[in-house]
Amino acid sequence: MATIIELDHISKQYGPDILGVDDISLNVEDGEFVTLLGPSGCGKSTLLRMIGGFEEPTGGCIRLAGEDVTFSPPYRRAVNMVFQDYALFPHMTVGDNVAYGLKLMGCSPREIDTRVFDALHLVGLYDKLKLYPHQLSGGQRQRIALARAIVRRPKVLLLDEPLSALDAKLREQMQTELKQLQEKVGITFIMVTHDQTEALVMSDRIVVMEKGRIAQEGTPQQLYDHPASRYVANFIGTTTFLPGVTESISDGTTRIAIGGGALDAVADIALPVGEAVTIGLRPEKVRLLEEGEASTNTLSGKICEVIYYGLGLRLGIELAGGARLYADKLLPDTLSRSHVPPLGQPVRLAVQPHNVFVFPGEVEA
Ligand code: ADP
Ligand code: MG
Numbered sequence: 001m002a003t004i005i006e007l008d009h010i011s012k013q014y015g016p017d018i019l020g021v022d023d024i025s026l027n028v029e030d031g032e033f034v035t036l037l038g039p040s041g042c043g044k045s046t047l048l049r050m051i052g053g054f055e056e057p058t059g060g061c062i063r064l065a066g067e068d069v070t071f072s073p074p075y076r077r078a079v080n081m082v083f084q085d086y087a088l089f090p091h092m093t094v095g096d097n098v099a100y101g102l103k104l105m106g107c108s109p110r111e112i113d114t115r116v117f118d119a120l121h122l123v124g125l126y127d128k129l130k131l132y133p134h135q136l137s138g139g140q141r142q143r144i145a146l147a148r149a150i151v152r153r154p155k156v157l158l159l160d161e162p163l164s165a166l167d168a169k170l171r172e173q174m175q176t177e178l179k180q181l182q183e184k185v186g187i188t189f190i191m192v193t194h195d196q197t198e199a200l201v202m203s204d205r206i207v208v209m210e211k212g213r214i215a216q217e218g219t220p221q222q223l224y225d226h227p228a229s230r231y232v233a234n235f236i237g238t239t240t241f242l243p244g245v246t247e248s249i250s251d252g253t254t255r256i257a258i259g260g261g262a263l264d265a266v267a268d269i270a271l272p273v274g275e276a277v278t279i280g281l282r283p284e285k286v287r288l289l290e291e292g293e294a295s296t297n298t299l300s301g302k303i304c305e306v307i308y309y310g311l312g313l314r315l316g317i318e319l320a321g322g323a324r325l326y327a328d329k330l331l332p333d334t335l336s337r338s339h340v341p342p343l344g345q346p347v348r349l350a351v352q353p354h355n356v357f358v359f360p361g362e363v364e365a
Contacts, residue, residue, distance in 0.1 A: 010060035020046035022212035038209035080154035119151035259319025265356035280357030286327035295350040
């Protein structure tokens with residue numbers, strides 16, 4: 001694959017103390033769906049706006065298809081942006097909204113008709129050609145905004161929280177639709193979201209941002225299975241953090257004392273013995289053992305909390321010493337009383353060593 005966007009040590013300083021984006025380098029491949037993920041204020045929109053040309057970097061260089069566009073205005077770049085509020089013209093029909101950019105480009109009326117037809121077909125709304133934005137639902141307006149952006153056939157489409165105005169159900173549906181649309185048109189998408197599920201579902205690659213920097217980047221599965229830090233483990237999926245101490249280390253495996261017992265972890269980091277560490281465990285990777293079931297890598301505790309969440313039960317388990325972790329237990333078709341363990345019941349649980357995350361430093365409050 002060819003590289004379409006190169007961000008080379010990009011920074012944006014808004015004021016003496018406000019660093020919106022802090023020295024980010026990132027390459028995006030042609031046709032890739034890349035998501036910038038992170039909490040509010042971490043610099044996602046600033047980075048996106050600099051790629052689009054709506055904001056000038058205070059440091060670094062941006063190349064688009066090999067050409068330096070760092071200080072080029074938006075209309076000189078083969079990128080297009082879909083804004084959070086769609087920004088459709090309320091007094092123009094759907095057709096005119098989509099055609100608007102093409103008219104500015106000086107396309108012939110015939111060419112405009114063909115391209116508007118194609119773009120509206122793509123988003124499944126050609127029959128709405130003559131309607132006005134206020135006559136459409138939120139989801140339809142969102143699709144019109146997309147049609148308007150792709151009709152100009154940009155190399156790259158930038159989307160800032162494109163689904164955030166939609167309610168949960170529609171949002172879920174649009175996640176799949178948008179992903180399919182991207183695959184169909186083959187345009188490179190760079191999307192901003194603070195929603196980890198959205199990022200996991202839609203992206204080829206996720207860039208997790210923290211305070212203007214890249215915390216980690218990789219495929220959804222890489223980030224989910226191998227979070228590089230507590231920050232990432234906490235932001236993607238659910239993770240319980242527990243205090244541990246390194247007990248012994250032998251090639252690739254670290255044994256960690258935790259809650260009156262110990263767990264083996266496949267640790268990528270080299271740590272001395274006797275070091276305080278933070279253990280991260282995902283509830284769905286912790287398995288509750290049947291009575292008398294043999295297993296390696298186990299801990300013992302007692303049930304201290306039972307949460308019903310539809311798919312199953314999330315059980316809070318208190319280890320010796322008081323640390324609490326969670327284990328998910330999927331339920332059979334019908335839930336009966338016998339499936340719900342009583343509070344205080346002693347249990348044993350097992351975790352695969354590669355599902356035990358080890359992070360340096362003590363658990364933060
Ligand atoms: P996000 O999109 O991840 O929520 P932003 O890129 O909007 O984050 O903002 C990153 C940081 O830059 C924040 O601290 C924000 O307050 C600051 N910032 C964003 N835009 C401006 C601006 N126009 N002037 C000054 N500070 C800004
Ligand atoms: Mg933003």
